[in-house]
Amino acid sequence: MVLEKPILPLLEWLRLNLPTFAIGLIGVVVLGLLIGFLAGALRHGPMGSLRIVLQTMSAALVDFRHSSPRRIFAIARLAFQESLRRRVLVVFGVFVLALLFAGWFLDPSSKHPARLYLSFVLTSTNYLVLLLAVFLSAFSLPNDIKNRTIYTIVTKPVRPWEIVVGRMLGFSAVGTTLLILMCIFSYFFVKRGLQHSHQIAPQEMVNQTLDIDGDSMEQQTGESSLTMAHRHEVTVGPDGRVSVSNEHDHTHAIAETPESSRDGEYLLGKPKGFLEARVPVRGSLRFIDSSGAPGSGTNVGYENKYRKYIEGGSLAAAIWTFEDVRPEDFPEGLPIEMTLRVFRTFQGDIEQGLTGTIQLVKPALRDENGILIGPDTSWRSEEISFPAQDYTTFRRFIPRKIEARDPQGNEKIVDIFEELTDPETGSIEIWIRCLDSGQYLGMAPADLYLRASDRPFWLNFIKGYTSIWFQLVVVTCFGVMFSTILSGPVAMMSTLAAVVMGFFKNFVFDVASGELPGGGPLESLVRLIQQVGQMTDLAPGLGTTIITRIDDVLMLVIQTVSYAMPDCSIFNTSGFVAYGFNIPGELMVQHFLITLAYAIVASIVGYFCLRTREIAA
Numbered sequence: 001m002v003l004e005k006p007i008l009p010l011l012e013w014l015r016l017n018l019p020t021f022a023i024g025l026i027g028v029v030v031l032g033l034l035i036g037f038l039a040g041a042l043r044h045g046p047m048g049s050l051r052i053v054l055q056t057m058s059a060a061l062v063d064f065r066h067s068s069p070r071r072i073f074a075i076a077r078l079a080f081q082e083s084l085r086r087r088v089l090v091v092f093g094v095f096v097l098a099l100l101f102a103g104w105f106l107d108p109s110s111k112h113p114a115r116l117y118l119s120f121v122l123t124s125t126n127y128l129v130l131l132l133a134v135f136l137s138a139f140s141l142p143n144d145i146k147n148r149t150i151y152t153i154v155t156k157p158v159r160p161w162e163i164v165v166g167r168m169l170g171f172s173a174v175g176t177t178l179l180i181l182m183c184i185f186s187y188f189f190v191k192r193g194l195q196h197s198h199q200i201a202p203q204e205m206v207n208q209t210l211d212i213d214g215d216s217m218e219q220q221t222g223e224s225s226l227t228m229a230h231r232h233e234v235t236v237g238p239d240g241r242v243s244v245s246n247e248h249d250h251t252h253a254i255a256e257t258p259e260s261s262r263d264g265e266y267l268l269g270k271p272k273g274f275l276e277a278r279v280p281v282r283g284s285l286r287f288i289d290s291s292g293a294p295g296s297g298t299n300v301g302y303e304n305k306y307r308k309y310i311e312g313g314s315l316a317a318a319i320w321t322f323e324d325v326r327p328e329d330f331p332e333g334l335p336i337e338m339t340l341r342v343f344r345t346f347q348g349d350i351e352q353g354l355t356g357t358i359q360l361v362k363p364a365l366r367d368e369n370g371i372l373i374g375p376d377t378s379w380r381s382e383e384i385s386f387p388a389q390d391y392t393t394f395r396r397f398i399p400r401k402i403e404a405r406d407p408q409g410n411e412k413i414v415d416i417f418e419e420l421t422d423p424e425t426g427s428i429e430i431w432i433r434c435l436d437s438g439q440y441l442g443m444a445p446a447d448l449y450l451r452a453s454d455r456p457f458w459l460n461f462i463k464g465y466t467s468i469w470f471q472l473v474v475v476t477c478f479g480v481m482f483s484t485i486l487s488g489p490v491a492m493m494s495t496l497a498a499v500v501m502g503f504f505k506n507f508v509f510d511v512a513s514g515e516l517p518g519g520g521p522l523e524s525l526v527r528l529i530q531q532v533g534q535m536t537d538l539a540p541g542l543g544t545t546i547i548t549r550i551d552d553v554l555m556l557v558i559q560t561v562s563y564a565m566p567d568c569s570i571f572n573t574s575g576f577v578a579y580g581f582n583i584p585g586e587l588m589v590q591h592f593l594i595t596l597a598y599a600i601v602a603s604i605v606g607y608f609c610l611r612t613r614e615i616a617a
Contacts, residue, residue, distance in 0.1 A: 175473075311434070502567055
């Protein structure tokens, strides 16, 4: 799973974002007052405009203070009923229809079937719900004003603030109802789609003789029946225990065995490992280059720089440092899981993958550049080899007692938490190396972690849909806000633009800030007309200078707008659910606070726009 930004603790996240939000809120207030003053000055003069602005602010304070929850609830109920009359349940019907026919198109031979099913239901739900929110929120108020049905409300003692907030709540309630239904149907669709079993007959088992401590023992091995385009290797040990290999991200338990287990047919039970919610403990990553000096990893030519690579058959290593690793959290040992990438300079044996090694090392004293200070006094465990294959999660449990060597090279069995972990900070290092010369292993900070525990999958699934609900509320608030001042089609396009800009906020900001080549809107238009590439400079001259100066102003406006738009990509937690990781509670709280902030700002802006529109009317 790609995790480009670390999940910050809540207090640290608030410390970094609260000042930014306060500055942005003050900027919105000042900009709104300035626009209102200038618009009023054109009609009533400066003093008249100032008086109107002060009266509007005074009336707003009265409206906010005397708002009635009962009237807000009544407006929300009307918005809910109005949405039902518009047959919004058709969206749910479309979703159910998509689930019914999804089995025809989802590849049953996929190596990651759970990831495929979960990504499908979460993505389809996300798009359907957001489109519904856009159309409901953007057209309702303009249509009421156009058809003059709004007069039946505004002639009663209802304040503009109550109209705006009531409609936001009503439309959000409609989307919430549909989202709950989609969540329930999606959950059972995924469970049913992944449910399967295998059989294996005793005549298909092959006897093998094992030499264990000089004693000859027999075991049986065989393959299960073919189901969902895969088989499992089944092994019956000398003690009669049955083990099933992990294929396509899952394994099985023996559901039913006759009394004479080797004389009857084995039935593999429900799949295990498909639907998980792992709680990872993540560390920081640094690299050592092929000469053994501190480095930054090798770039093998990919445009995406998320992952760095280490060279095989050299001193290059990737080092994860984990803090506060305590024996009470991992009493039996360290459960290590990792998903590395493979880059081959020649084909080799693809079936076996590349060979890497894991080594536990006690952290040594280093400076900020990673250079060792003084002699190396670290204990190092034995190197444990593992096969590395693309898009495959490797799991290895390191027991507490492990063979290690001291700084003098003496080897003995030690306790991980006594000799390989710093007693004060609880930090430990995990070194990864590649043994195959000419081959490379790629990794990012989130690619290796300690599996601390597991959470219920159904709860994690609900968290994923809650993140979609946060997006629903934000889009609904923006749609209602735009509809207070714009016509229906224009409000819809503005809301869609906000959503699209939100999903690609980082890209838009990079273009507007000049991080990406190609220039601003006018320069890009000139390049299209003249068929000039992005990396080629335009011919110098007065025209180019004028275009550049105008683009500087336009790019500043785009930066400001993109900065104000909600970053919808941060709400996307489908990767956590699809890849089997628990969505942290701190992340959910952060998303809730972001949603609340945008809802407050959008409702205030919508209130003033609607009040101004009524005064103008």
